[in-house]
Amino acid sequence: MSPEQKKYLKTIKKKKVLILFLQVFLLVFLLGLWQIAADLDLINTFIFSSPSRVMKTIISLYQDGSLFHHLWVTFYETVFSFLLGTFLGIFIATILWWFRLLAKVLEPYFTVLNSLPKVALGPIILIWFGASIHSIIFMAMLISVVVAILNIYQGFQSVDSEKIKLMRSFHAKKWQICMYLIFPSNRENIMATLKLNISMCLIGV
Amino acid sequence: MNEILKINHLTKTYHTLEKETVAVEDFSMDLKEGEFIAIVGPSGCGKSTILSILSGLEEKTSGDIFFKDQQIGYMLQSDALFDWLTILENCLLGLKIRGEITEEKKNYVISLLKKYGLGEFLDSYPSHLSGGMRQRVALIRTLSTKPDILLxxxxxxxxxxxxxxxxxxxxxxxxxxxxxxxxxxTHDIAEAISICSKVIVLSSRPCKVKKVFSIHLTDGSTPILNRKTIEFPIYYDQIWKEIDYES
Structure with missing residues (x-):
């Protein structure tokens, strides 16, 4: 390896370390600022709490053995609603891509559904499913599924028309265009939607 | 040479809410076995529409197209290679779609790739290739289904x-x-003359056949050498004058 290459790699490594350091520093700084603001009564600790109080609560939950139970329930609800929202999102987006007429008919409904604050539907969902894990999962799924449908469907529609033309020139059937072109060319878009969906599900849960 | 394709009075009309646009009007031509024909004309005159109709991607409005049991391969303007497939997988796409992948056909595609300088890139991805190499891959993908006529x-x-x-x-x-x-x-006159033995000049939209040039060059061995022949600039000048570039 040439000295120039060694120097270049060293610079890259230094930059990575600096970024990590600044990220950790920022976290510590913000937590410190929060704690100081709480100690000096600059913020209402009843509403904003403080890092030390959060820590104390975590320790007490751990000591009475309920911490991991709560973590597991949140994890379970998030994962379940995430999977449900994702698969349903991909499935409905595929149906919309397949049936253009249906997509046209449903377009205004999806726009309304997307702009609707889903959390506002909470009371209705509670009446439907009762105060149980089902209503939480449904709420989280509802929040994530609309975003998933719209993102994935938009990705499906923006596939290069030349590639579709190419497949049609080989007399490809619609399912072949879907399996060989639409899904693979949207893998990055689907992955980005999945990442977004996890946070959406956490909001719902 | 045998006539393998005949087009008679082909017309294509597009309909929109605002108007009706005639893209191709009364277009006729024939193609003989082994013949290379170029269709030139001003941009947007409807040249590509003719190929789309021939390849079955679009319906004609009227006219007749006669094929003599020929397979058609269509090579598009862009290489349209799938980034997530290897070069070999890209070249086998047509066969995969048709459900015709056999060991023999796969070997034929590999032999084409090797013959035309892409042998070491079978497992590479399109992003590793130059623009020219990508076009060659696109051509081999088109040839994989053994078409008789290339569009x-x-x-x-x-x-x-x-x-x-x-x-x-x-x-x-x-x-x-x-x-x-x-x-x-093509809209490139030089390309048309250097590659093809017949050049059909189309008018601006709606495209009609304006004039047909039979190209006879003294060398005729390769496109680059064709460009150096004494007849080349004469044909170029004649075709240039026929094309309605002002539109």
Whole structure:
């Protein structure tokens, strides 16, 4: 390896370390600022709490053995609603891509559904499913599924028309265009939607 | 040479809410076995529509098209390679779609790739190839289904001048060796004269056949050498004058 290459790699490594350091520093700084603001009564600790109080609560939950139970329930609800929202999102987006007429008919409904604050539907969902894990999962799924449908469907529609033309020139059937072109060319878009969906599900849960 | 394709009075009309647009009007031509024909005309005149109809991607409005049991291969303006597939997988796409992948056909595709300088890139991805190499892959993908007639829609337009010259040389050689017939749409007069033995000049939209030139060059061995013949600038000048560039 040439000295120039060694120097270049060293610079890259230094930059990575600096970024990590600044990220950790920022976290510590913000937590410190929060704690100081709480100690000096600059913020209402009843509403904003403080890092030390959060820590104390975590320790007490751990000591009475309920911490991991709560973590597991949140994890379970998030994962379940995430999977449900994702698969349903991909499935409905595929149906919309397949049936253009249906997509046209449903377009205004999806726009309304997307702009609707889903959390506002909470009371209705509670009446439907009762105060149980089902209503939480449904709420989280509802929040994530609309975003998933719209993102994935938009990705499906923006596939290069030349590639579709190419497949049609080989007399490809619609399912072949879907399996060989639409899904693979949207893998990055689907992955980005999945990442977004996890946070959406956490909001719902 | 046998006539393998005949088009009579082909017309194509597009309908929109605002108006009705005639893209192709009363277009007739025929193609003989092994013949290379170029269709030239001003941009947007409807040249590509003719190829789309021939390949079955679009319906004609009227007219007749007669094929003599020929398989058609369509090479698009862009290489349209799938980034997530290897070069070999890209070339096998047509066979995969048709459910015709056999060991023999796969070997044929590999032999084409090796023969035309892509042997070491079978497992590479399209992003590792130059523009010219990508076009060659696109051509081999088109040839994989063993078409008798190749339709090319401005296949080199996305390339720089040097690459265009090089790839047109390659494509010419490949198509001659594989004994294919060609209908090529282009707006590049030099490309048309250097590759094809017949040049059909179209009018601006709606495109009609304005004039047909039979090209006879003294050398005739390769496109680059064709450009150096004494007849080349004469044909160029004649065709240039026929094209309605002002529109």
């Amino acid at each position: 090319m829609d401005e296949p080199f337009s996305a390339l720089d001048y040097q690459s265009r010259l090089a790839i047109s040389e390659d494509v010419y050689k490949i198509l001659k060796e594989e004994k294919k017939s060609l209908i090529m749409v």
